[in-house]
Amino acid sequence: DVKVTQSSRYLVKRTGEKVFLECVQDMDHENMFWYRQDPGLGLRLIYFSYDVKMKEKGDIPEGYSVSREKKERFSLILESASTNQTSMYLCASSSPTGGSNQPQHFGDGTRLSIL
Amino acid sequence: GEDVEQSLFLSVREGDSSVINCTYTDSSSTYLYWYKQEPGAGLQLLTYIFSNMDMKQDQRLTVLLNKKDKHLSLRIADTQTGDSAIYFCAERITGGGNKLTFGTGTQLKVEL
Numbered sequence: 248d249v250k251v252t253q254s255s256r257y258l259v260k261r262t263g264e265k266v267f268l269e270c271v272q273d274m275d276h277e278n279m280f281w282y283r284q285d286p287g288l289g290l291r292l293i294y295f296s297y298d299v300k301m302k303e304k305g306d307i308p309e310g311y312s313v314s315r316e317k318k319e320r321f322s323l324i325l326e327s328a329s330t331n332q333t334s335m336y337l338c339a340s341s342s343p344t345g346g347s348n349q350p351q352h353f354g355d356g357t358r359l360s361i362l
Numbered sequence: 363g364e365d366v367e368q369s370l371f372l373s374v375r376e377g378d379s380s381v382i383n384c385t386y387t388d389s390s391s392t393y394l395y396w397y398k399q400e401p402g403a404g405l406q407l408l409t410y411i412f413s414n415m416d417m418k419q420d421q422r423l424t425v426l427l428n429k430k431d432k433h434l435s436l437r438i439a440d441t442q443t444g445d446s447a448i449y450f451c452a453e454r455i456t457g458g459g460n461k462l463t464f465g466t467g468t469q470l471k472v473e474l
Contacts, residue, residue, distance in 0.1 A: 251404075256402075278460050280461075282464075287370065287466060288466060289366075289368075289450065289464045289465055289466040289467050290405075290450065290464040291464075292461065292462075295461065305461075337404055337405065339405075341460050342460075343460065348393050348410060348412070349460060350393075350395060350407045350410060351407075351460065351462060352407070353397075353404035353405040353406070354404050355402075355403055355404040356402075356403070356404050
């Protein structure tokens, strides 16, 4: 089974802090994704990566950056946390599609509160 | 652009069938997915359908796809209390790599 592990289930940080959310997958997947989930808005894509050291902006990248130094690890960085970044953050990974079905597999999420 | 819509809430009695609906706008969808999210957890893939299919059945789950109306539904037969969760539909479009666009999620509540 695919395992996507997010380092923290719950995290509380202060406004202005630099925050790191870590995600590791064990299936040698090329693709990795970071989403945030807010009630009534579903999942919104923040950043994604198709390979080591590659990154692409998603729909809501402002206030975030990412790092992918190793294939199995994808980090989301809040450069200067603000209260409107309080949310549930979900990481996912998948194989390249090649036209076939390659679903995304999700971690359990990190519930981040910015005070 | 892509837009995926779902109703926010659905309440059913245990043993009844549940039907969760989803509409999407991008006609170049290739795969459409249903994910389930239980409280405090991540998303679990339930089932998917390829865009050239009309229907897919998997045990208690039936997925119907109406491409003309861009409408996707998930039917859960004999709904149980363990089916209470948030259900997300998602579409993957041609040329979008493996990016998915998710709906807002439907909170299914199963009552005794």
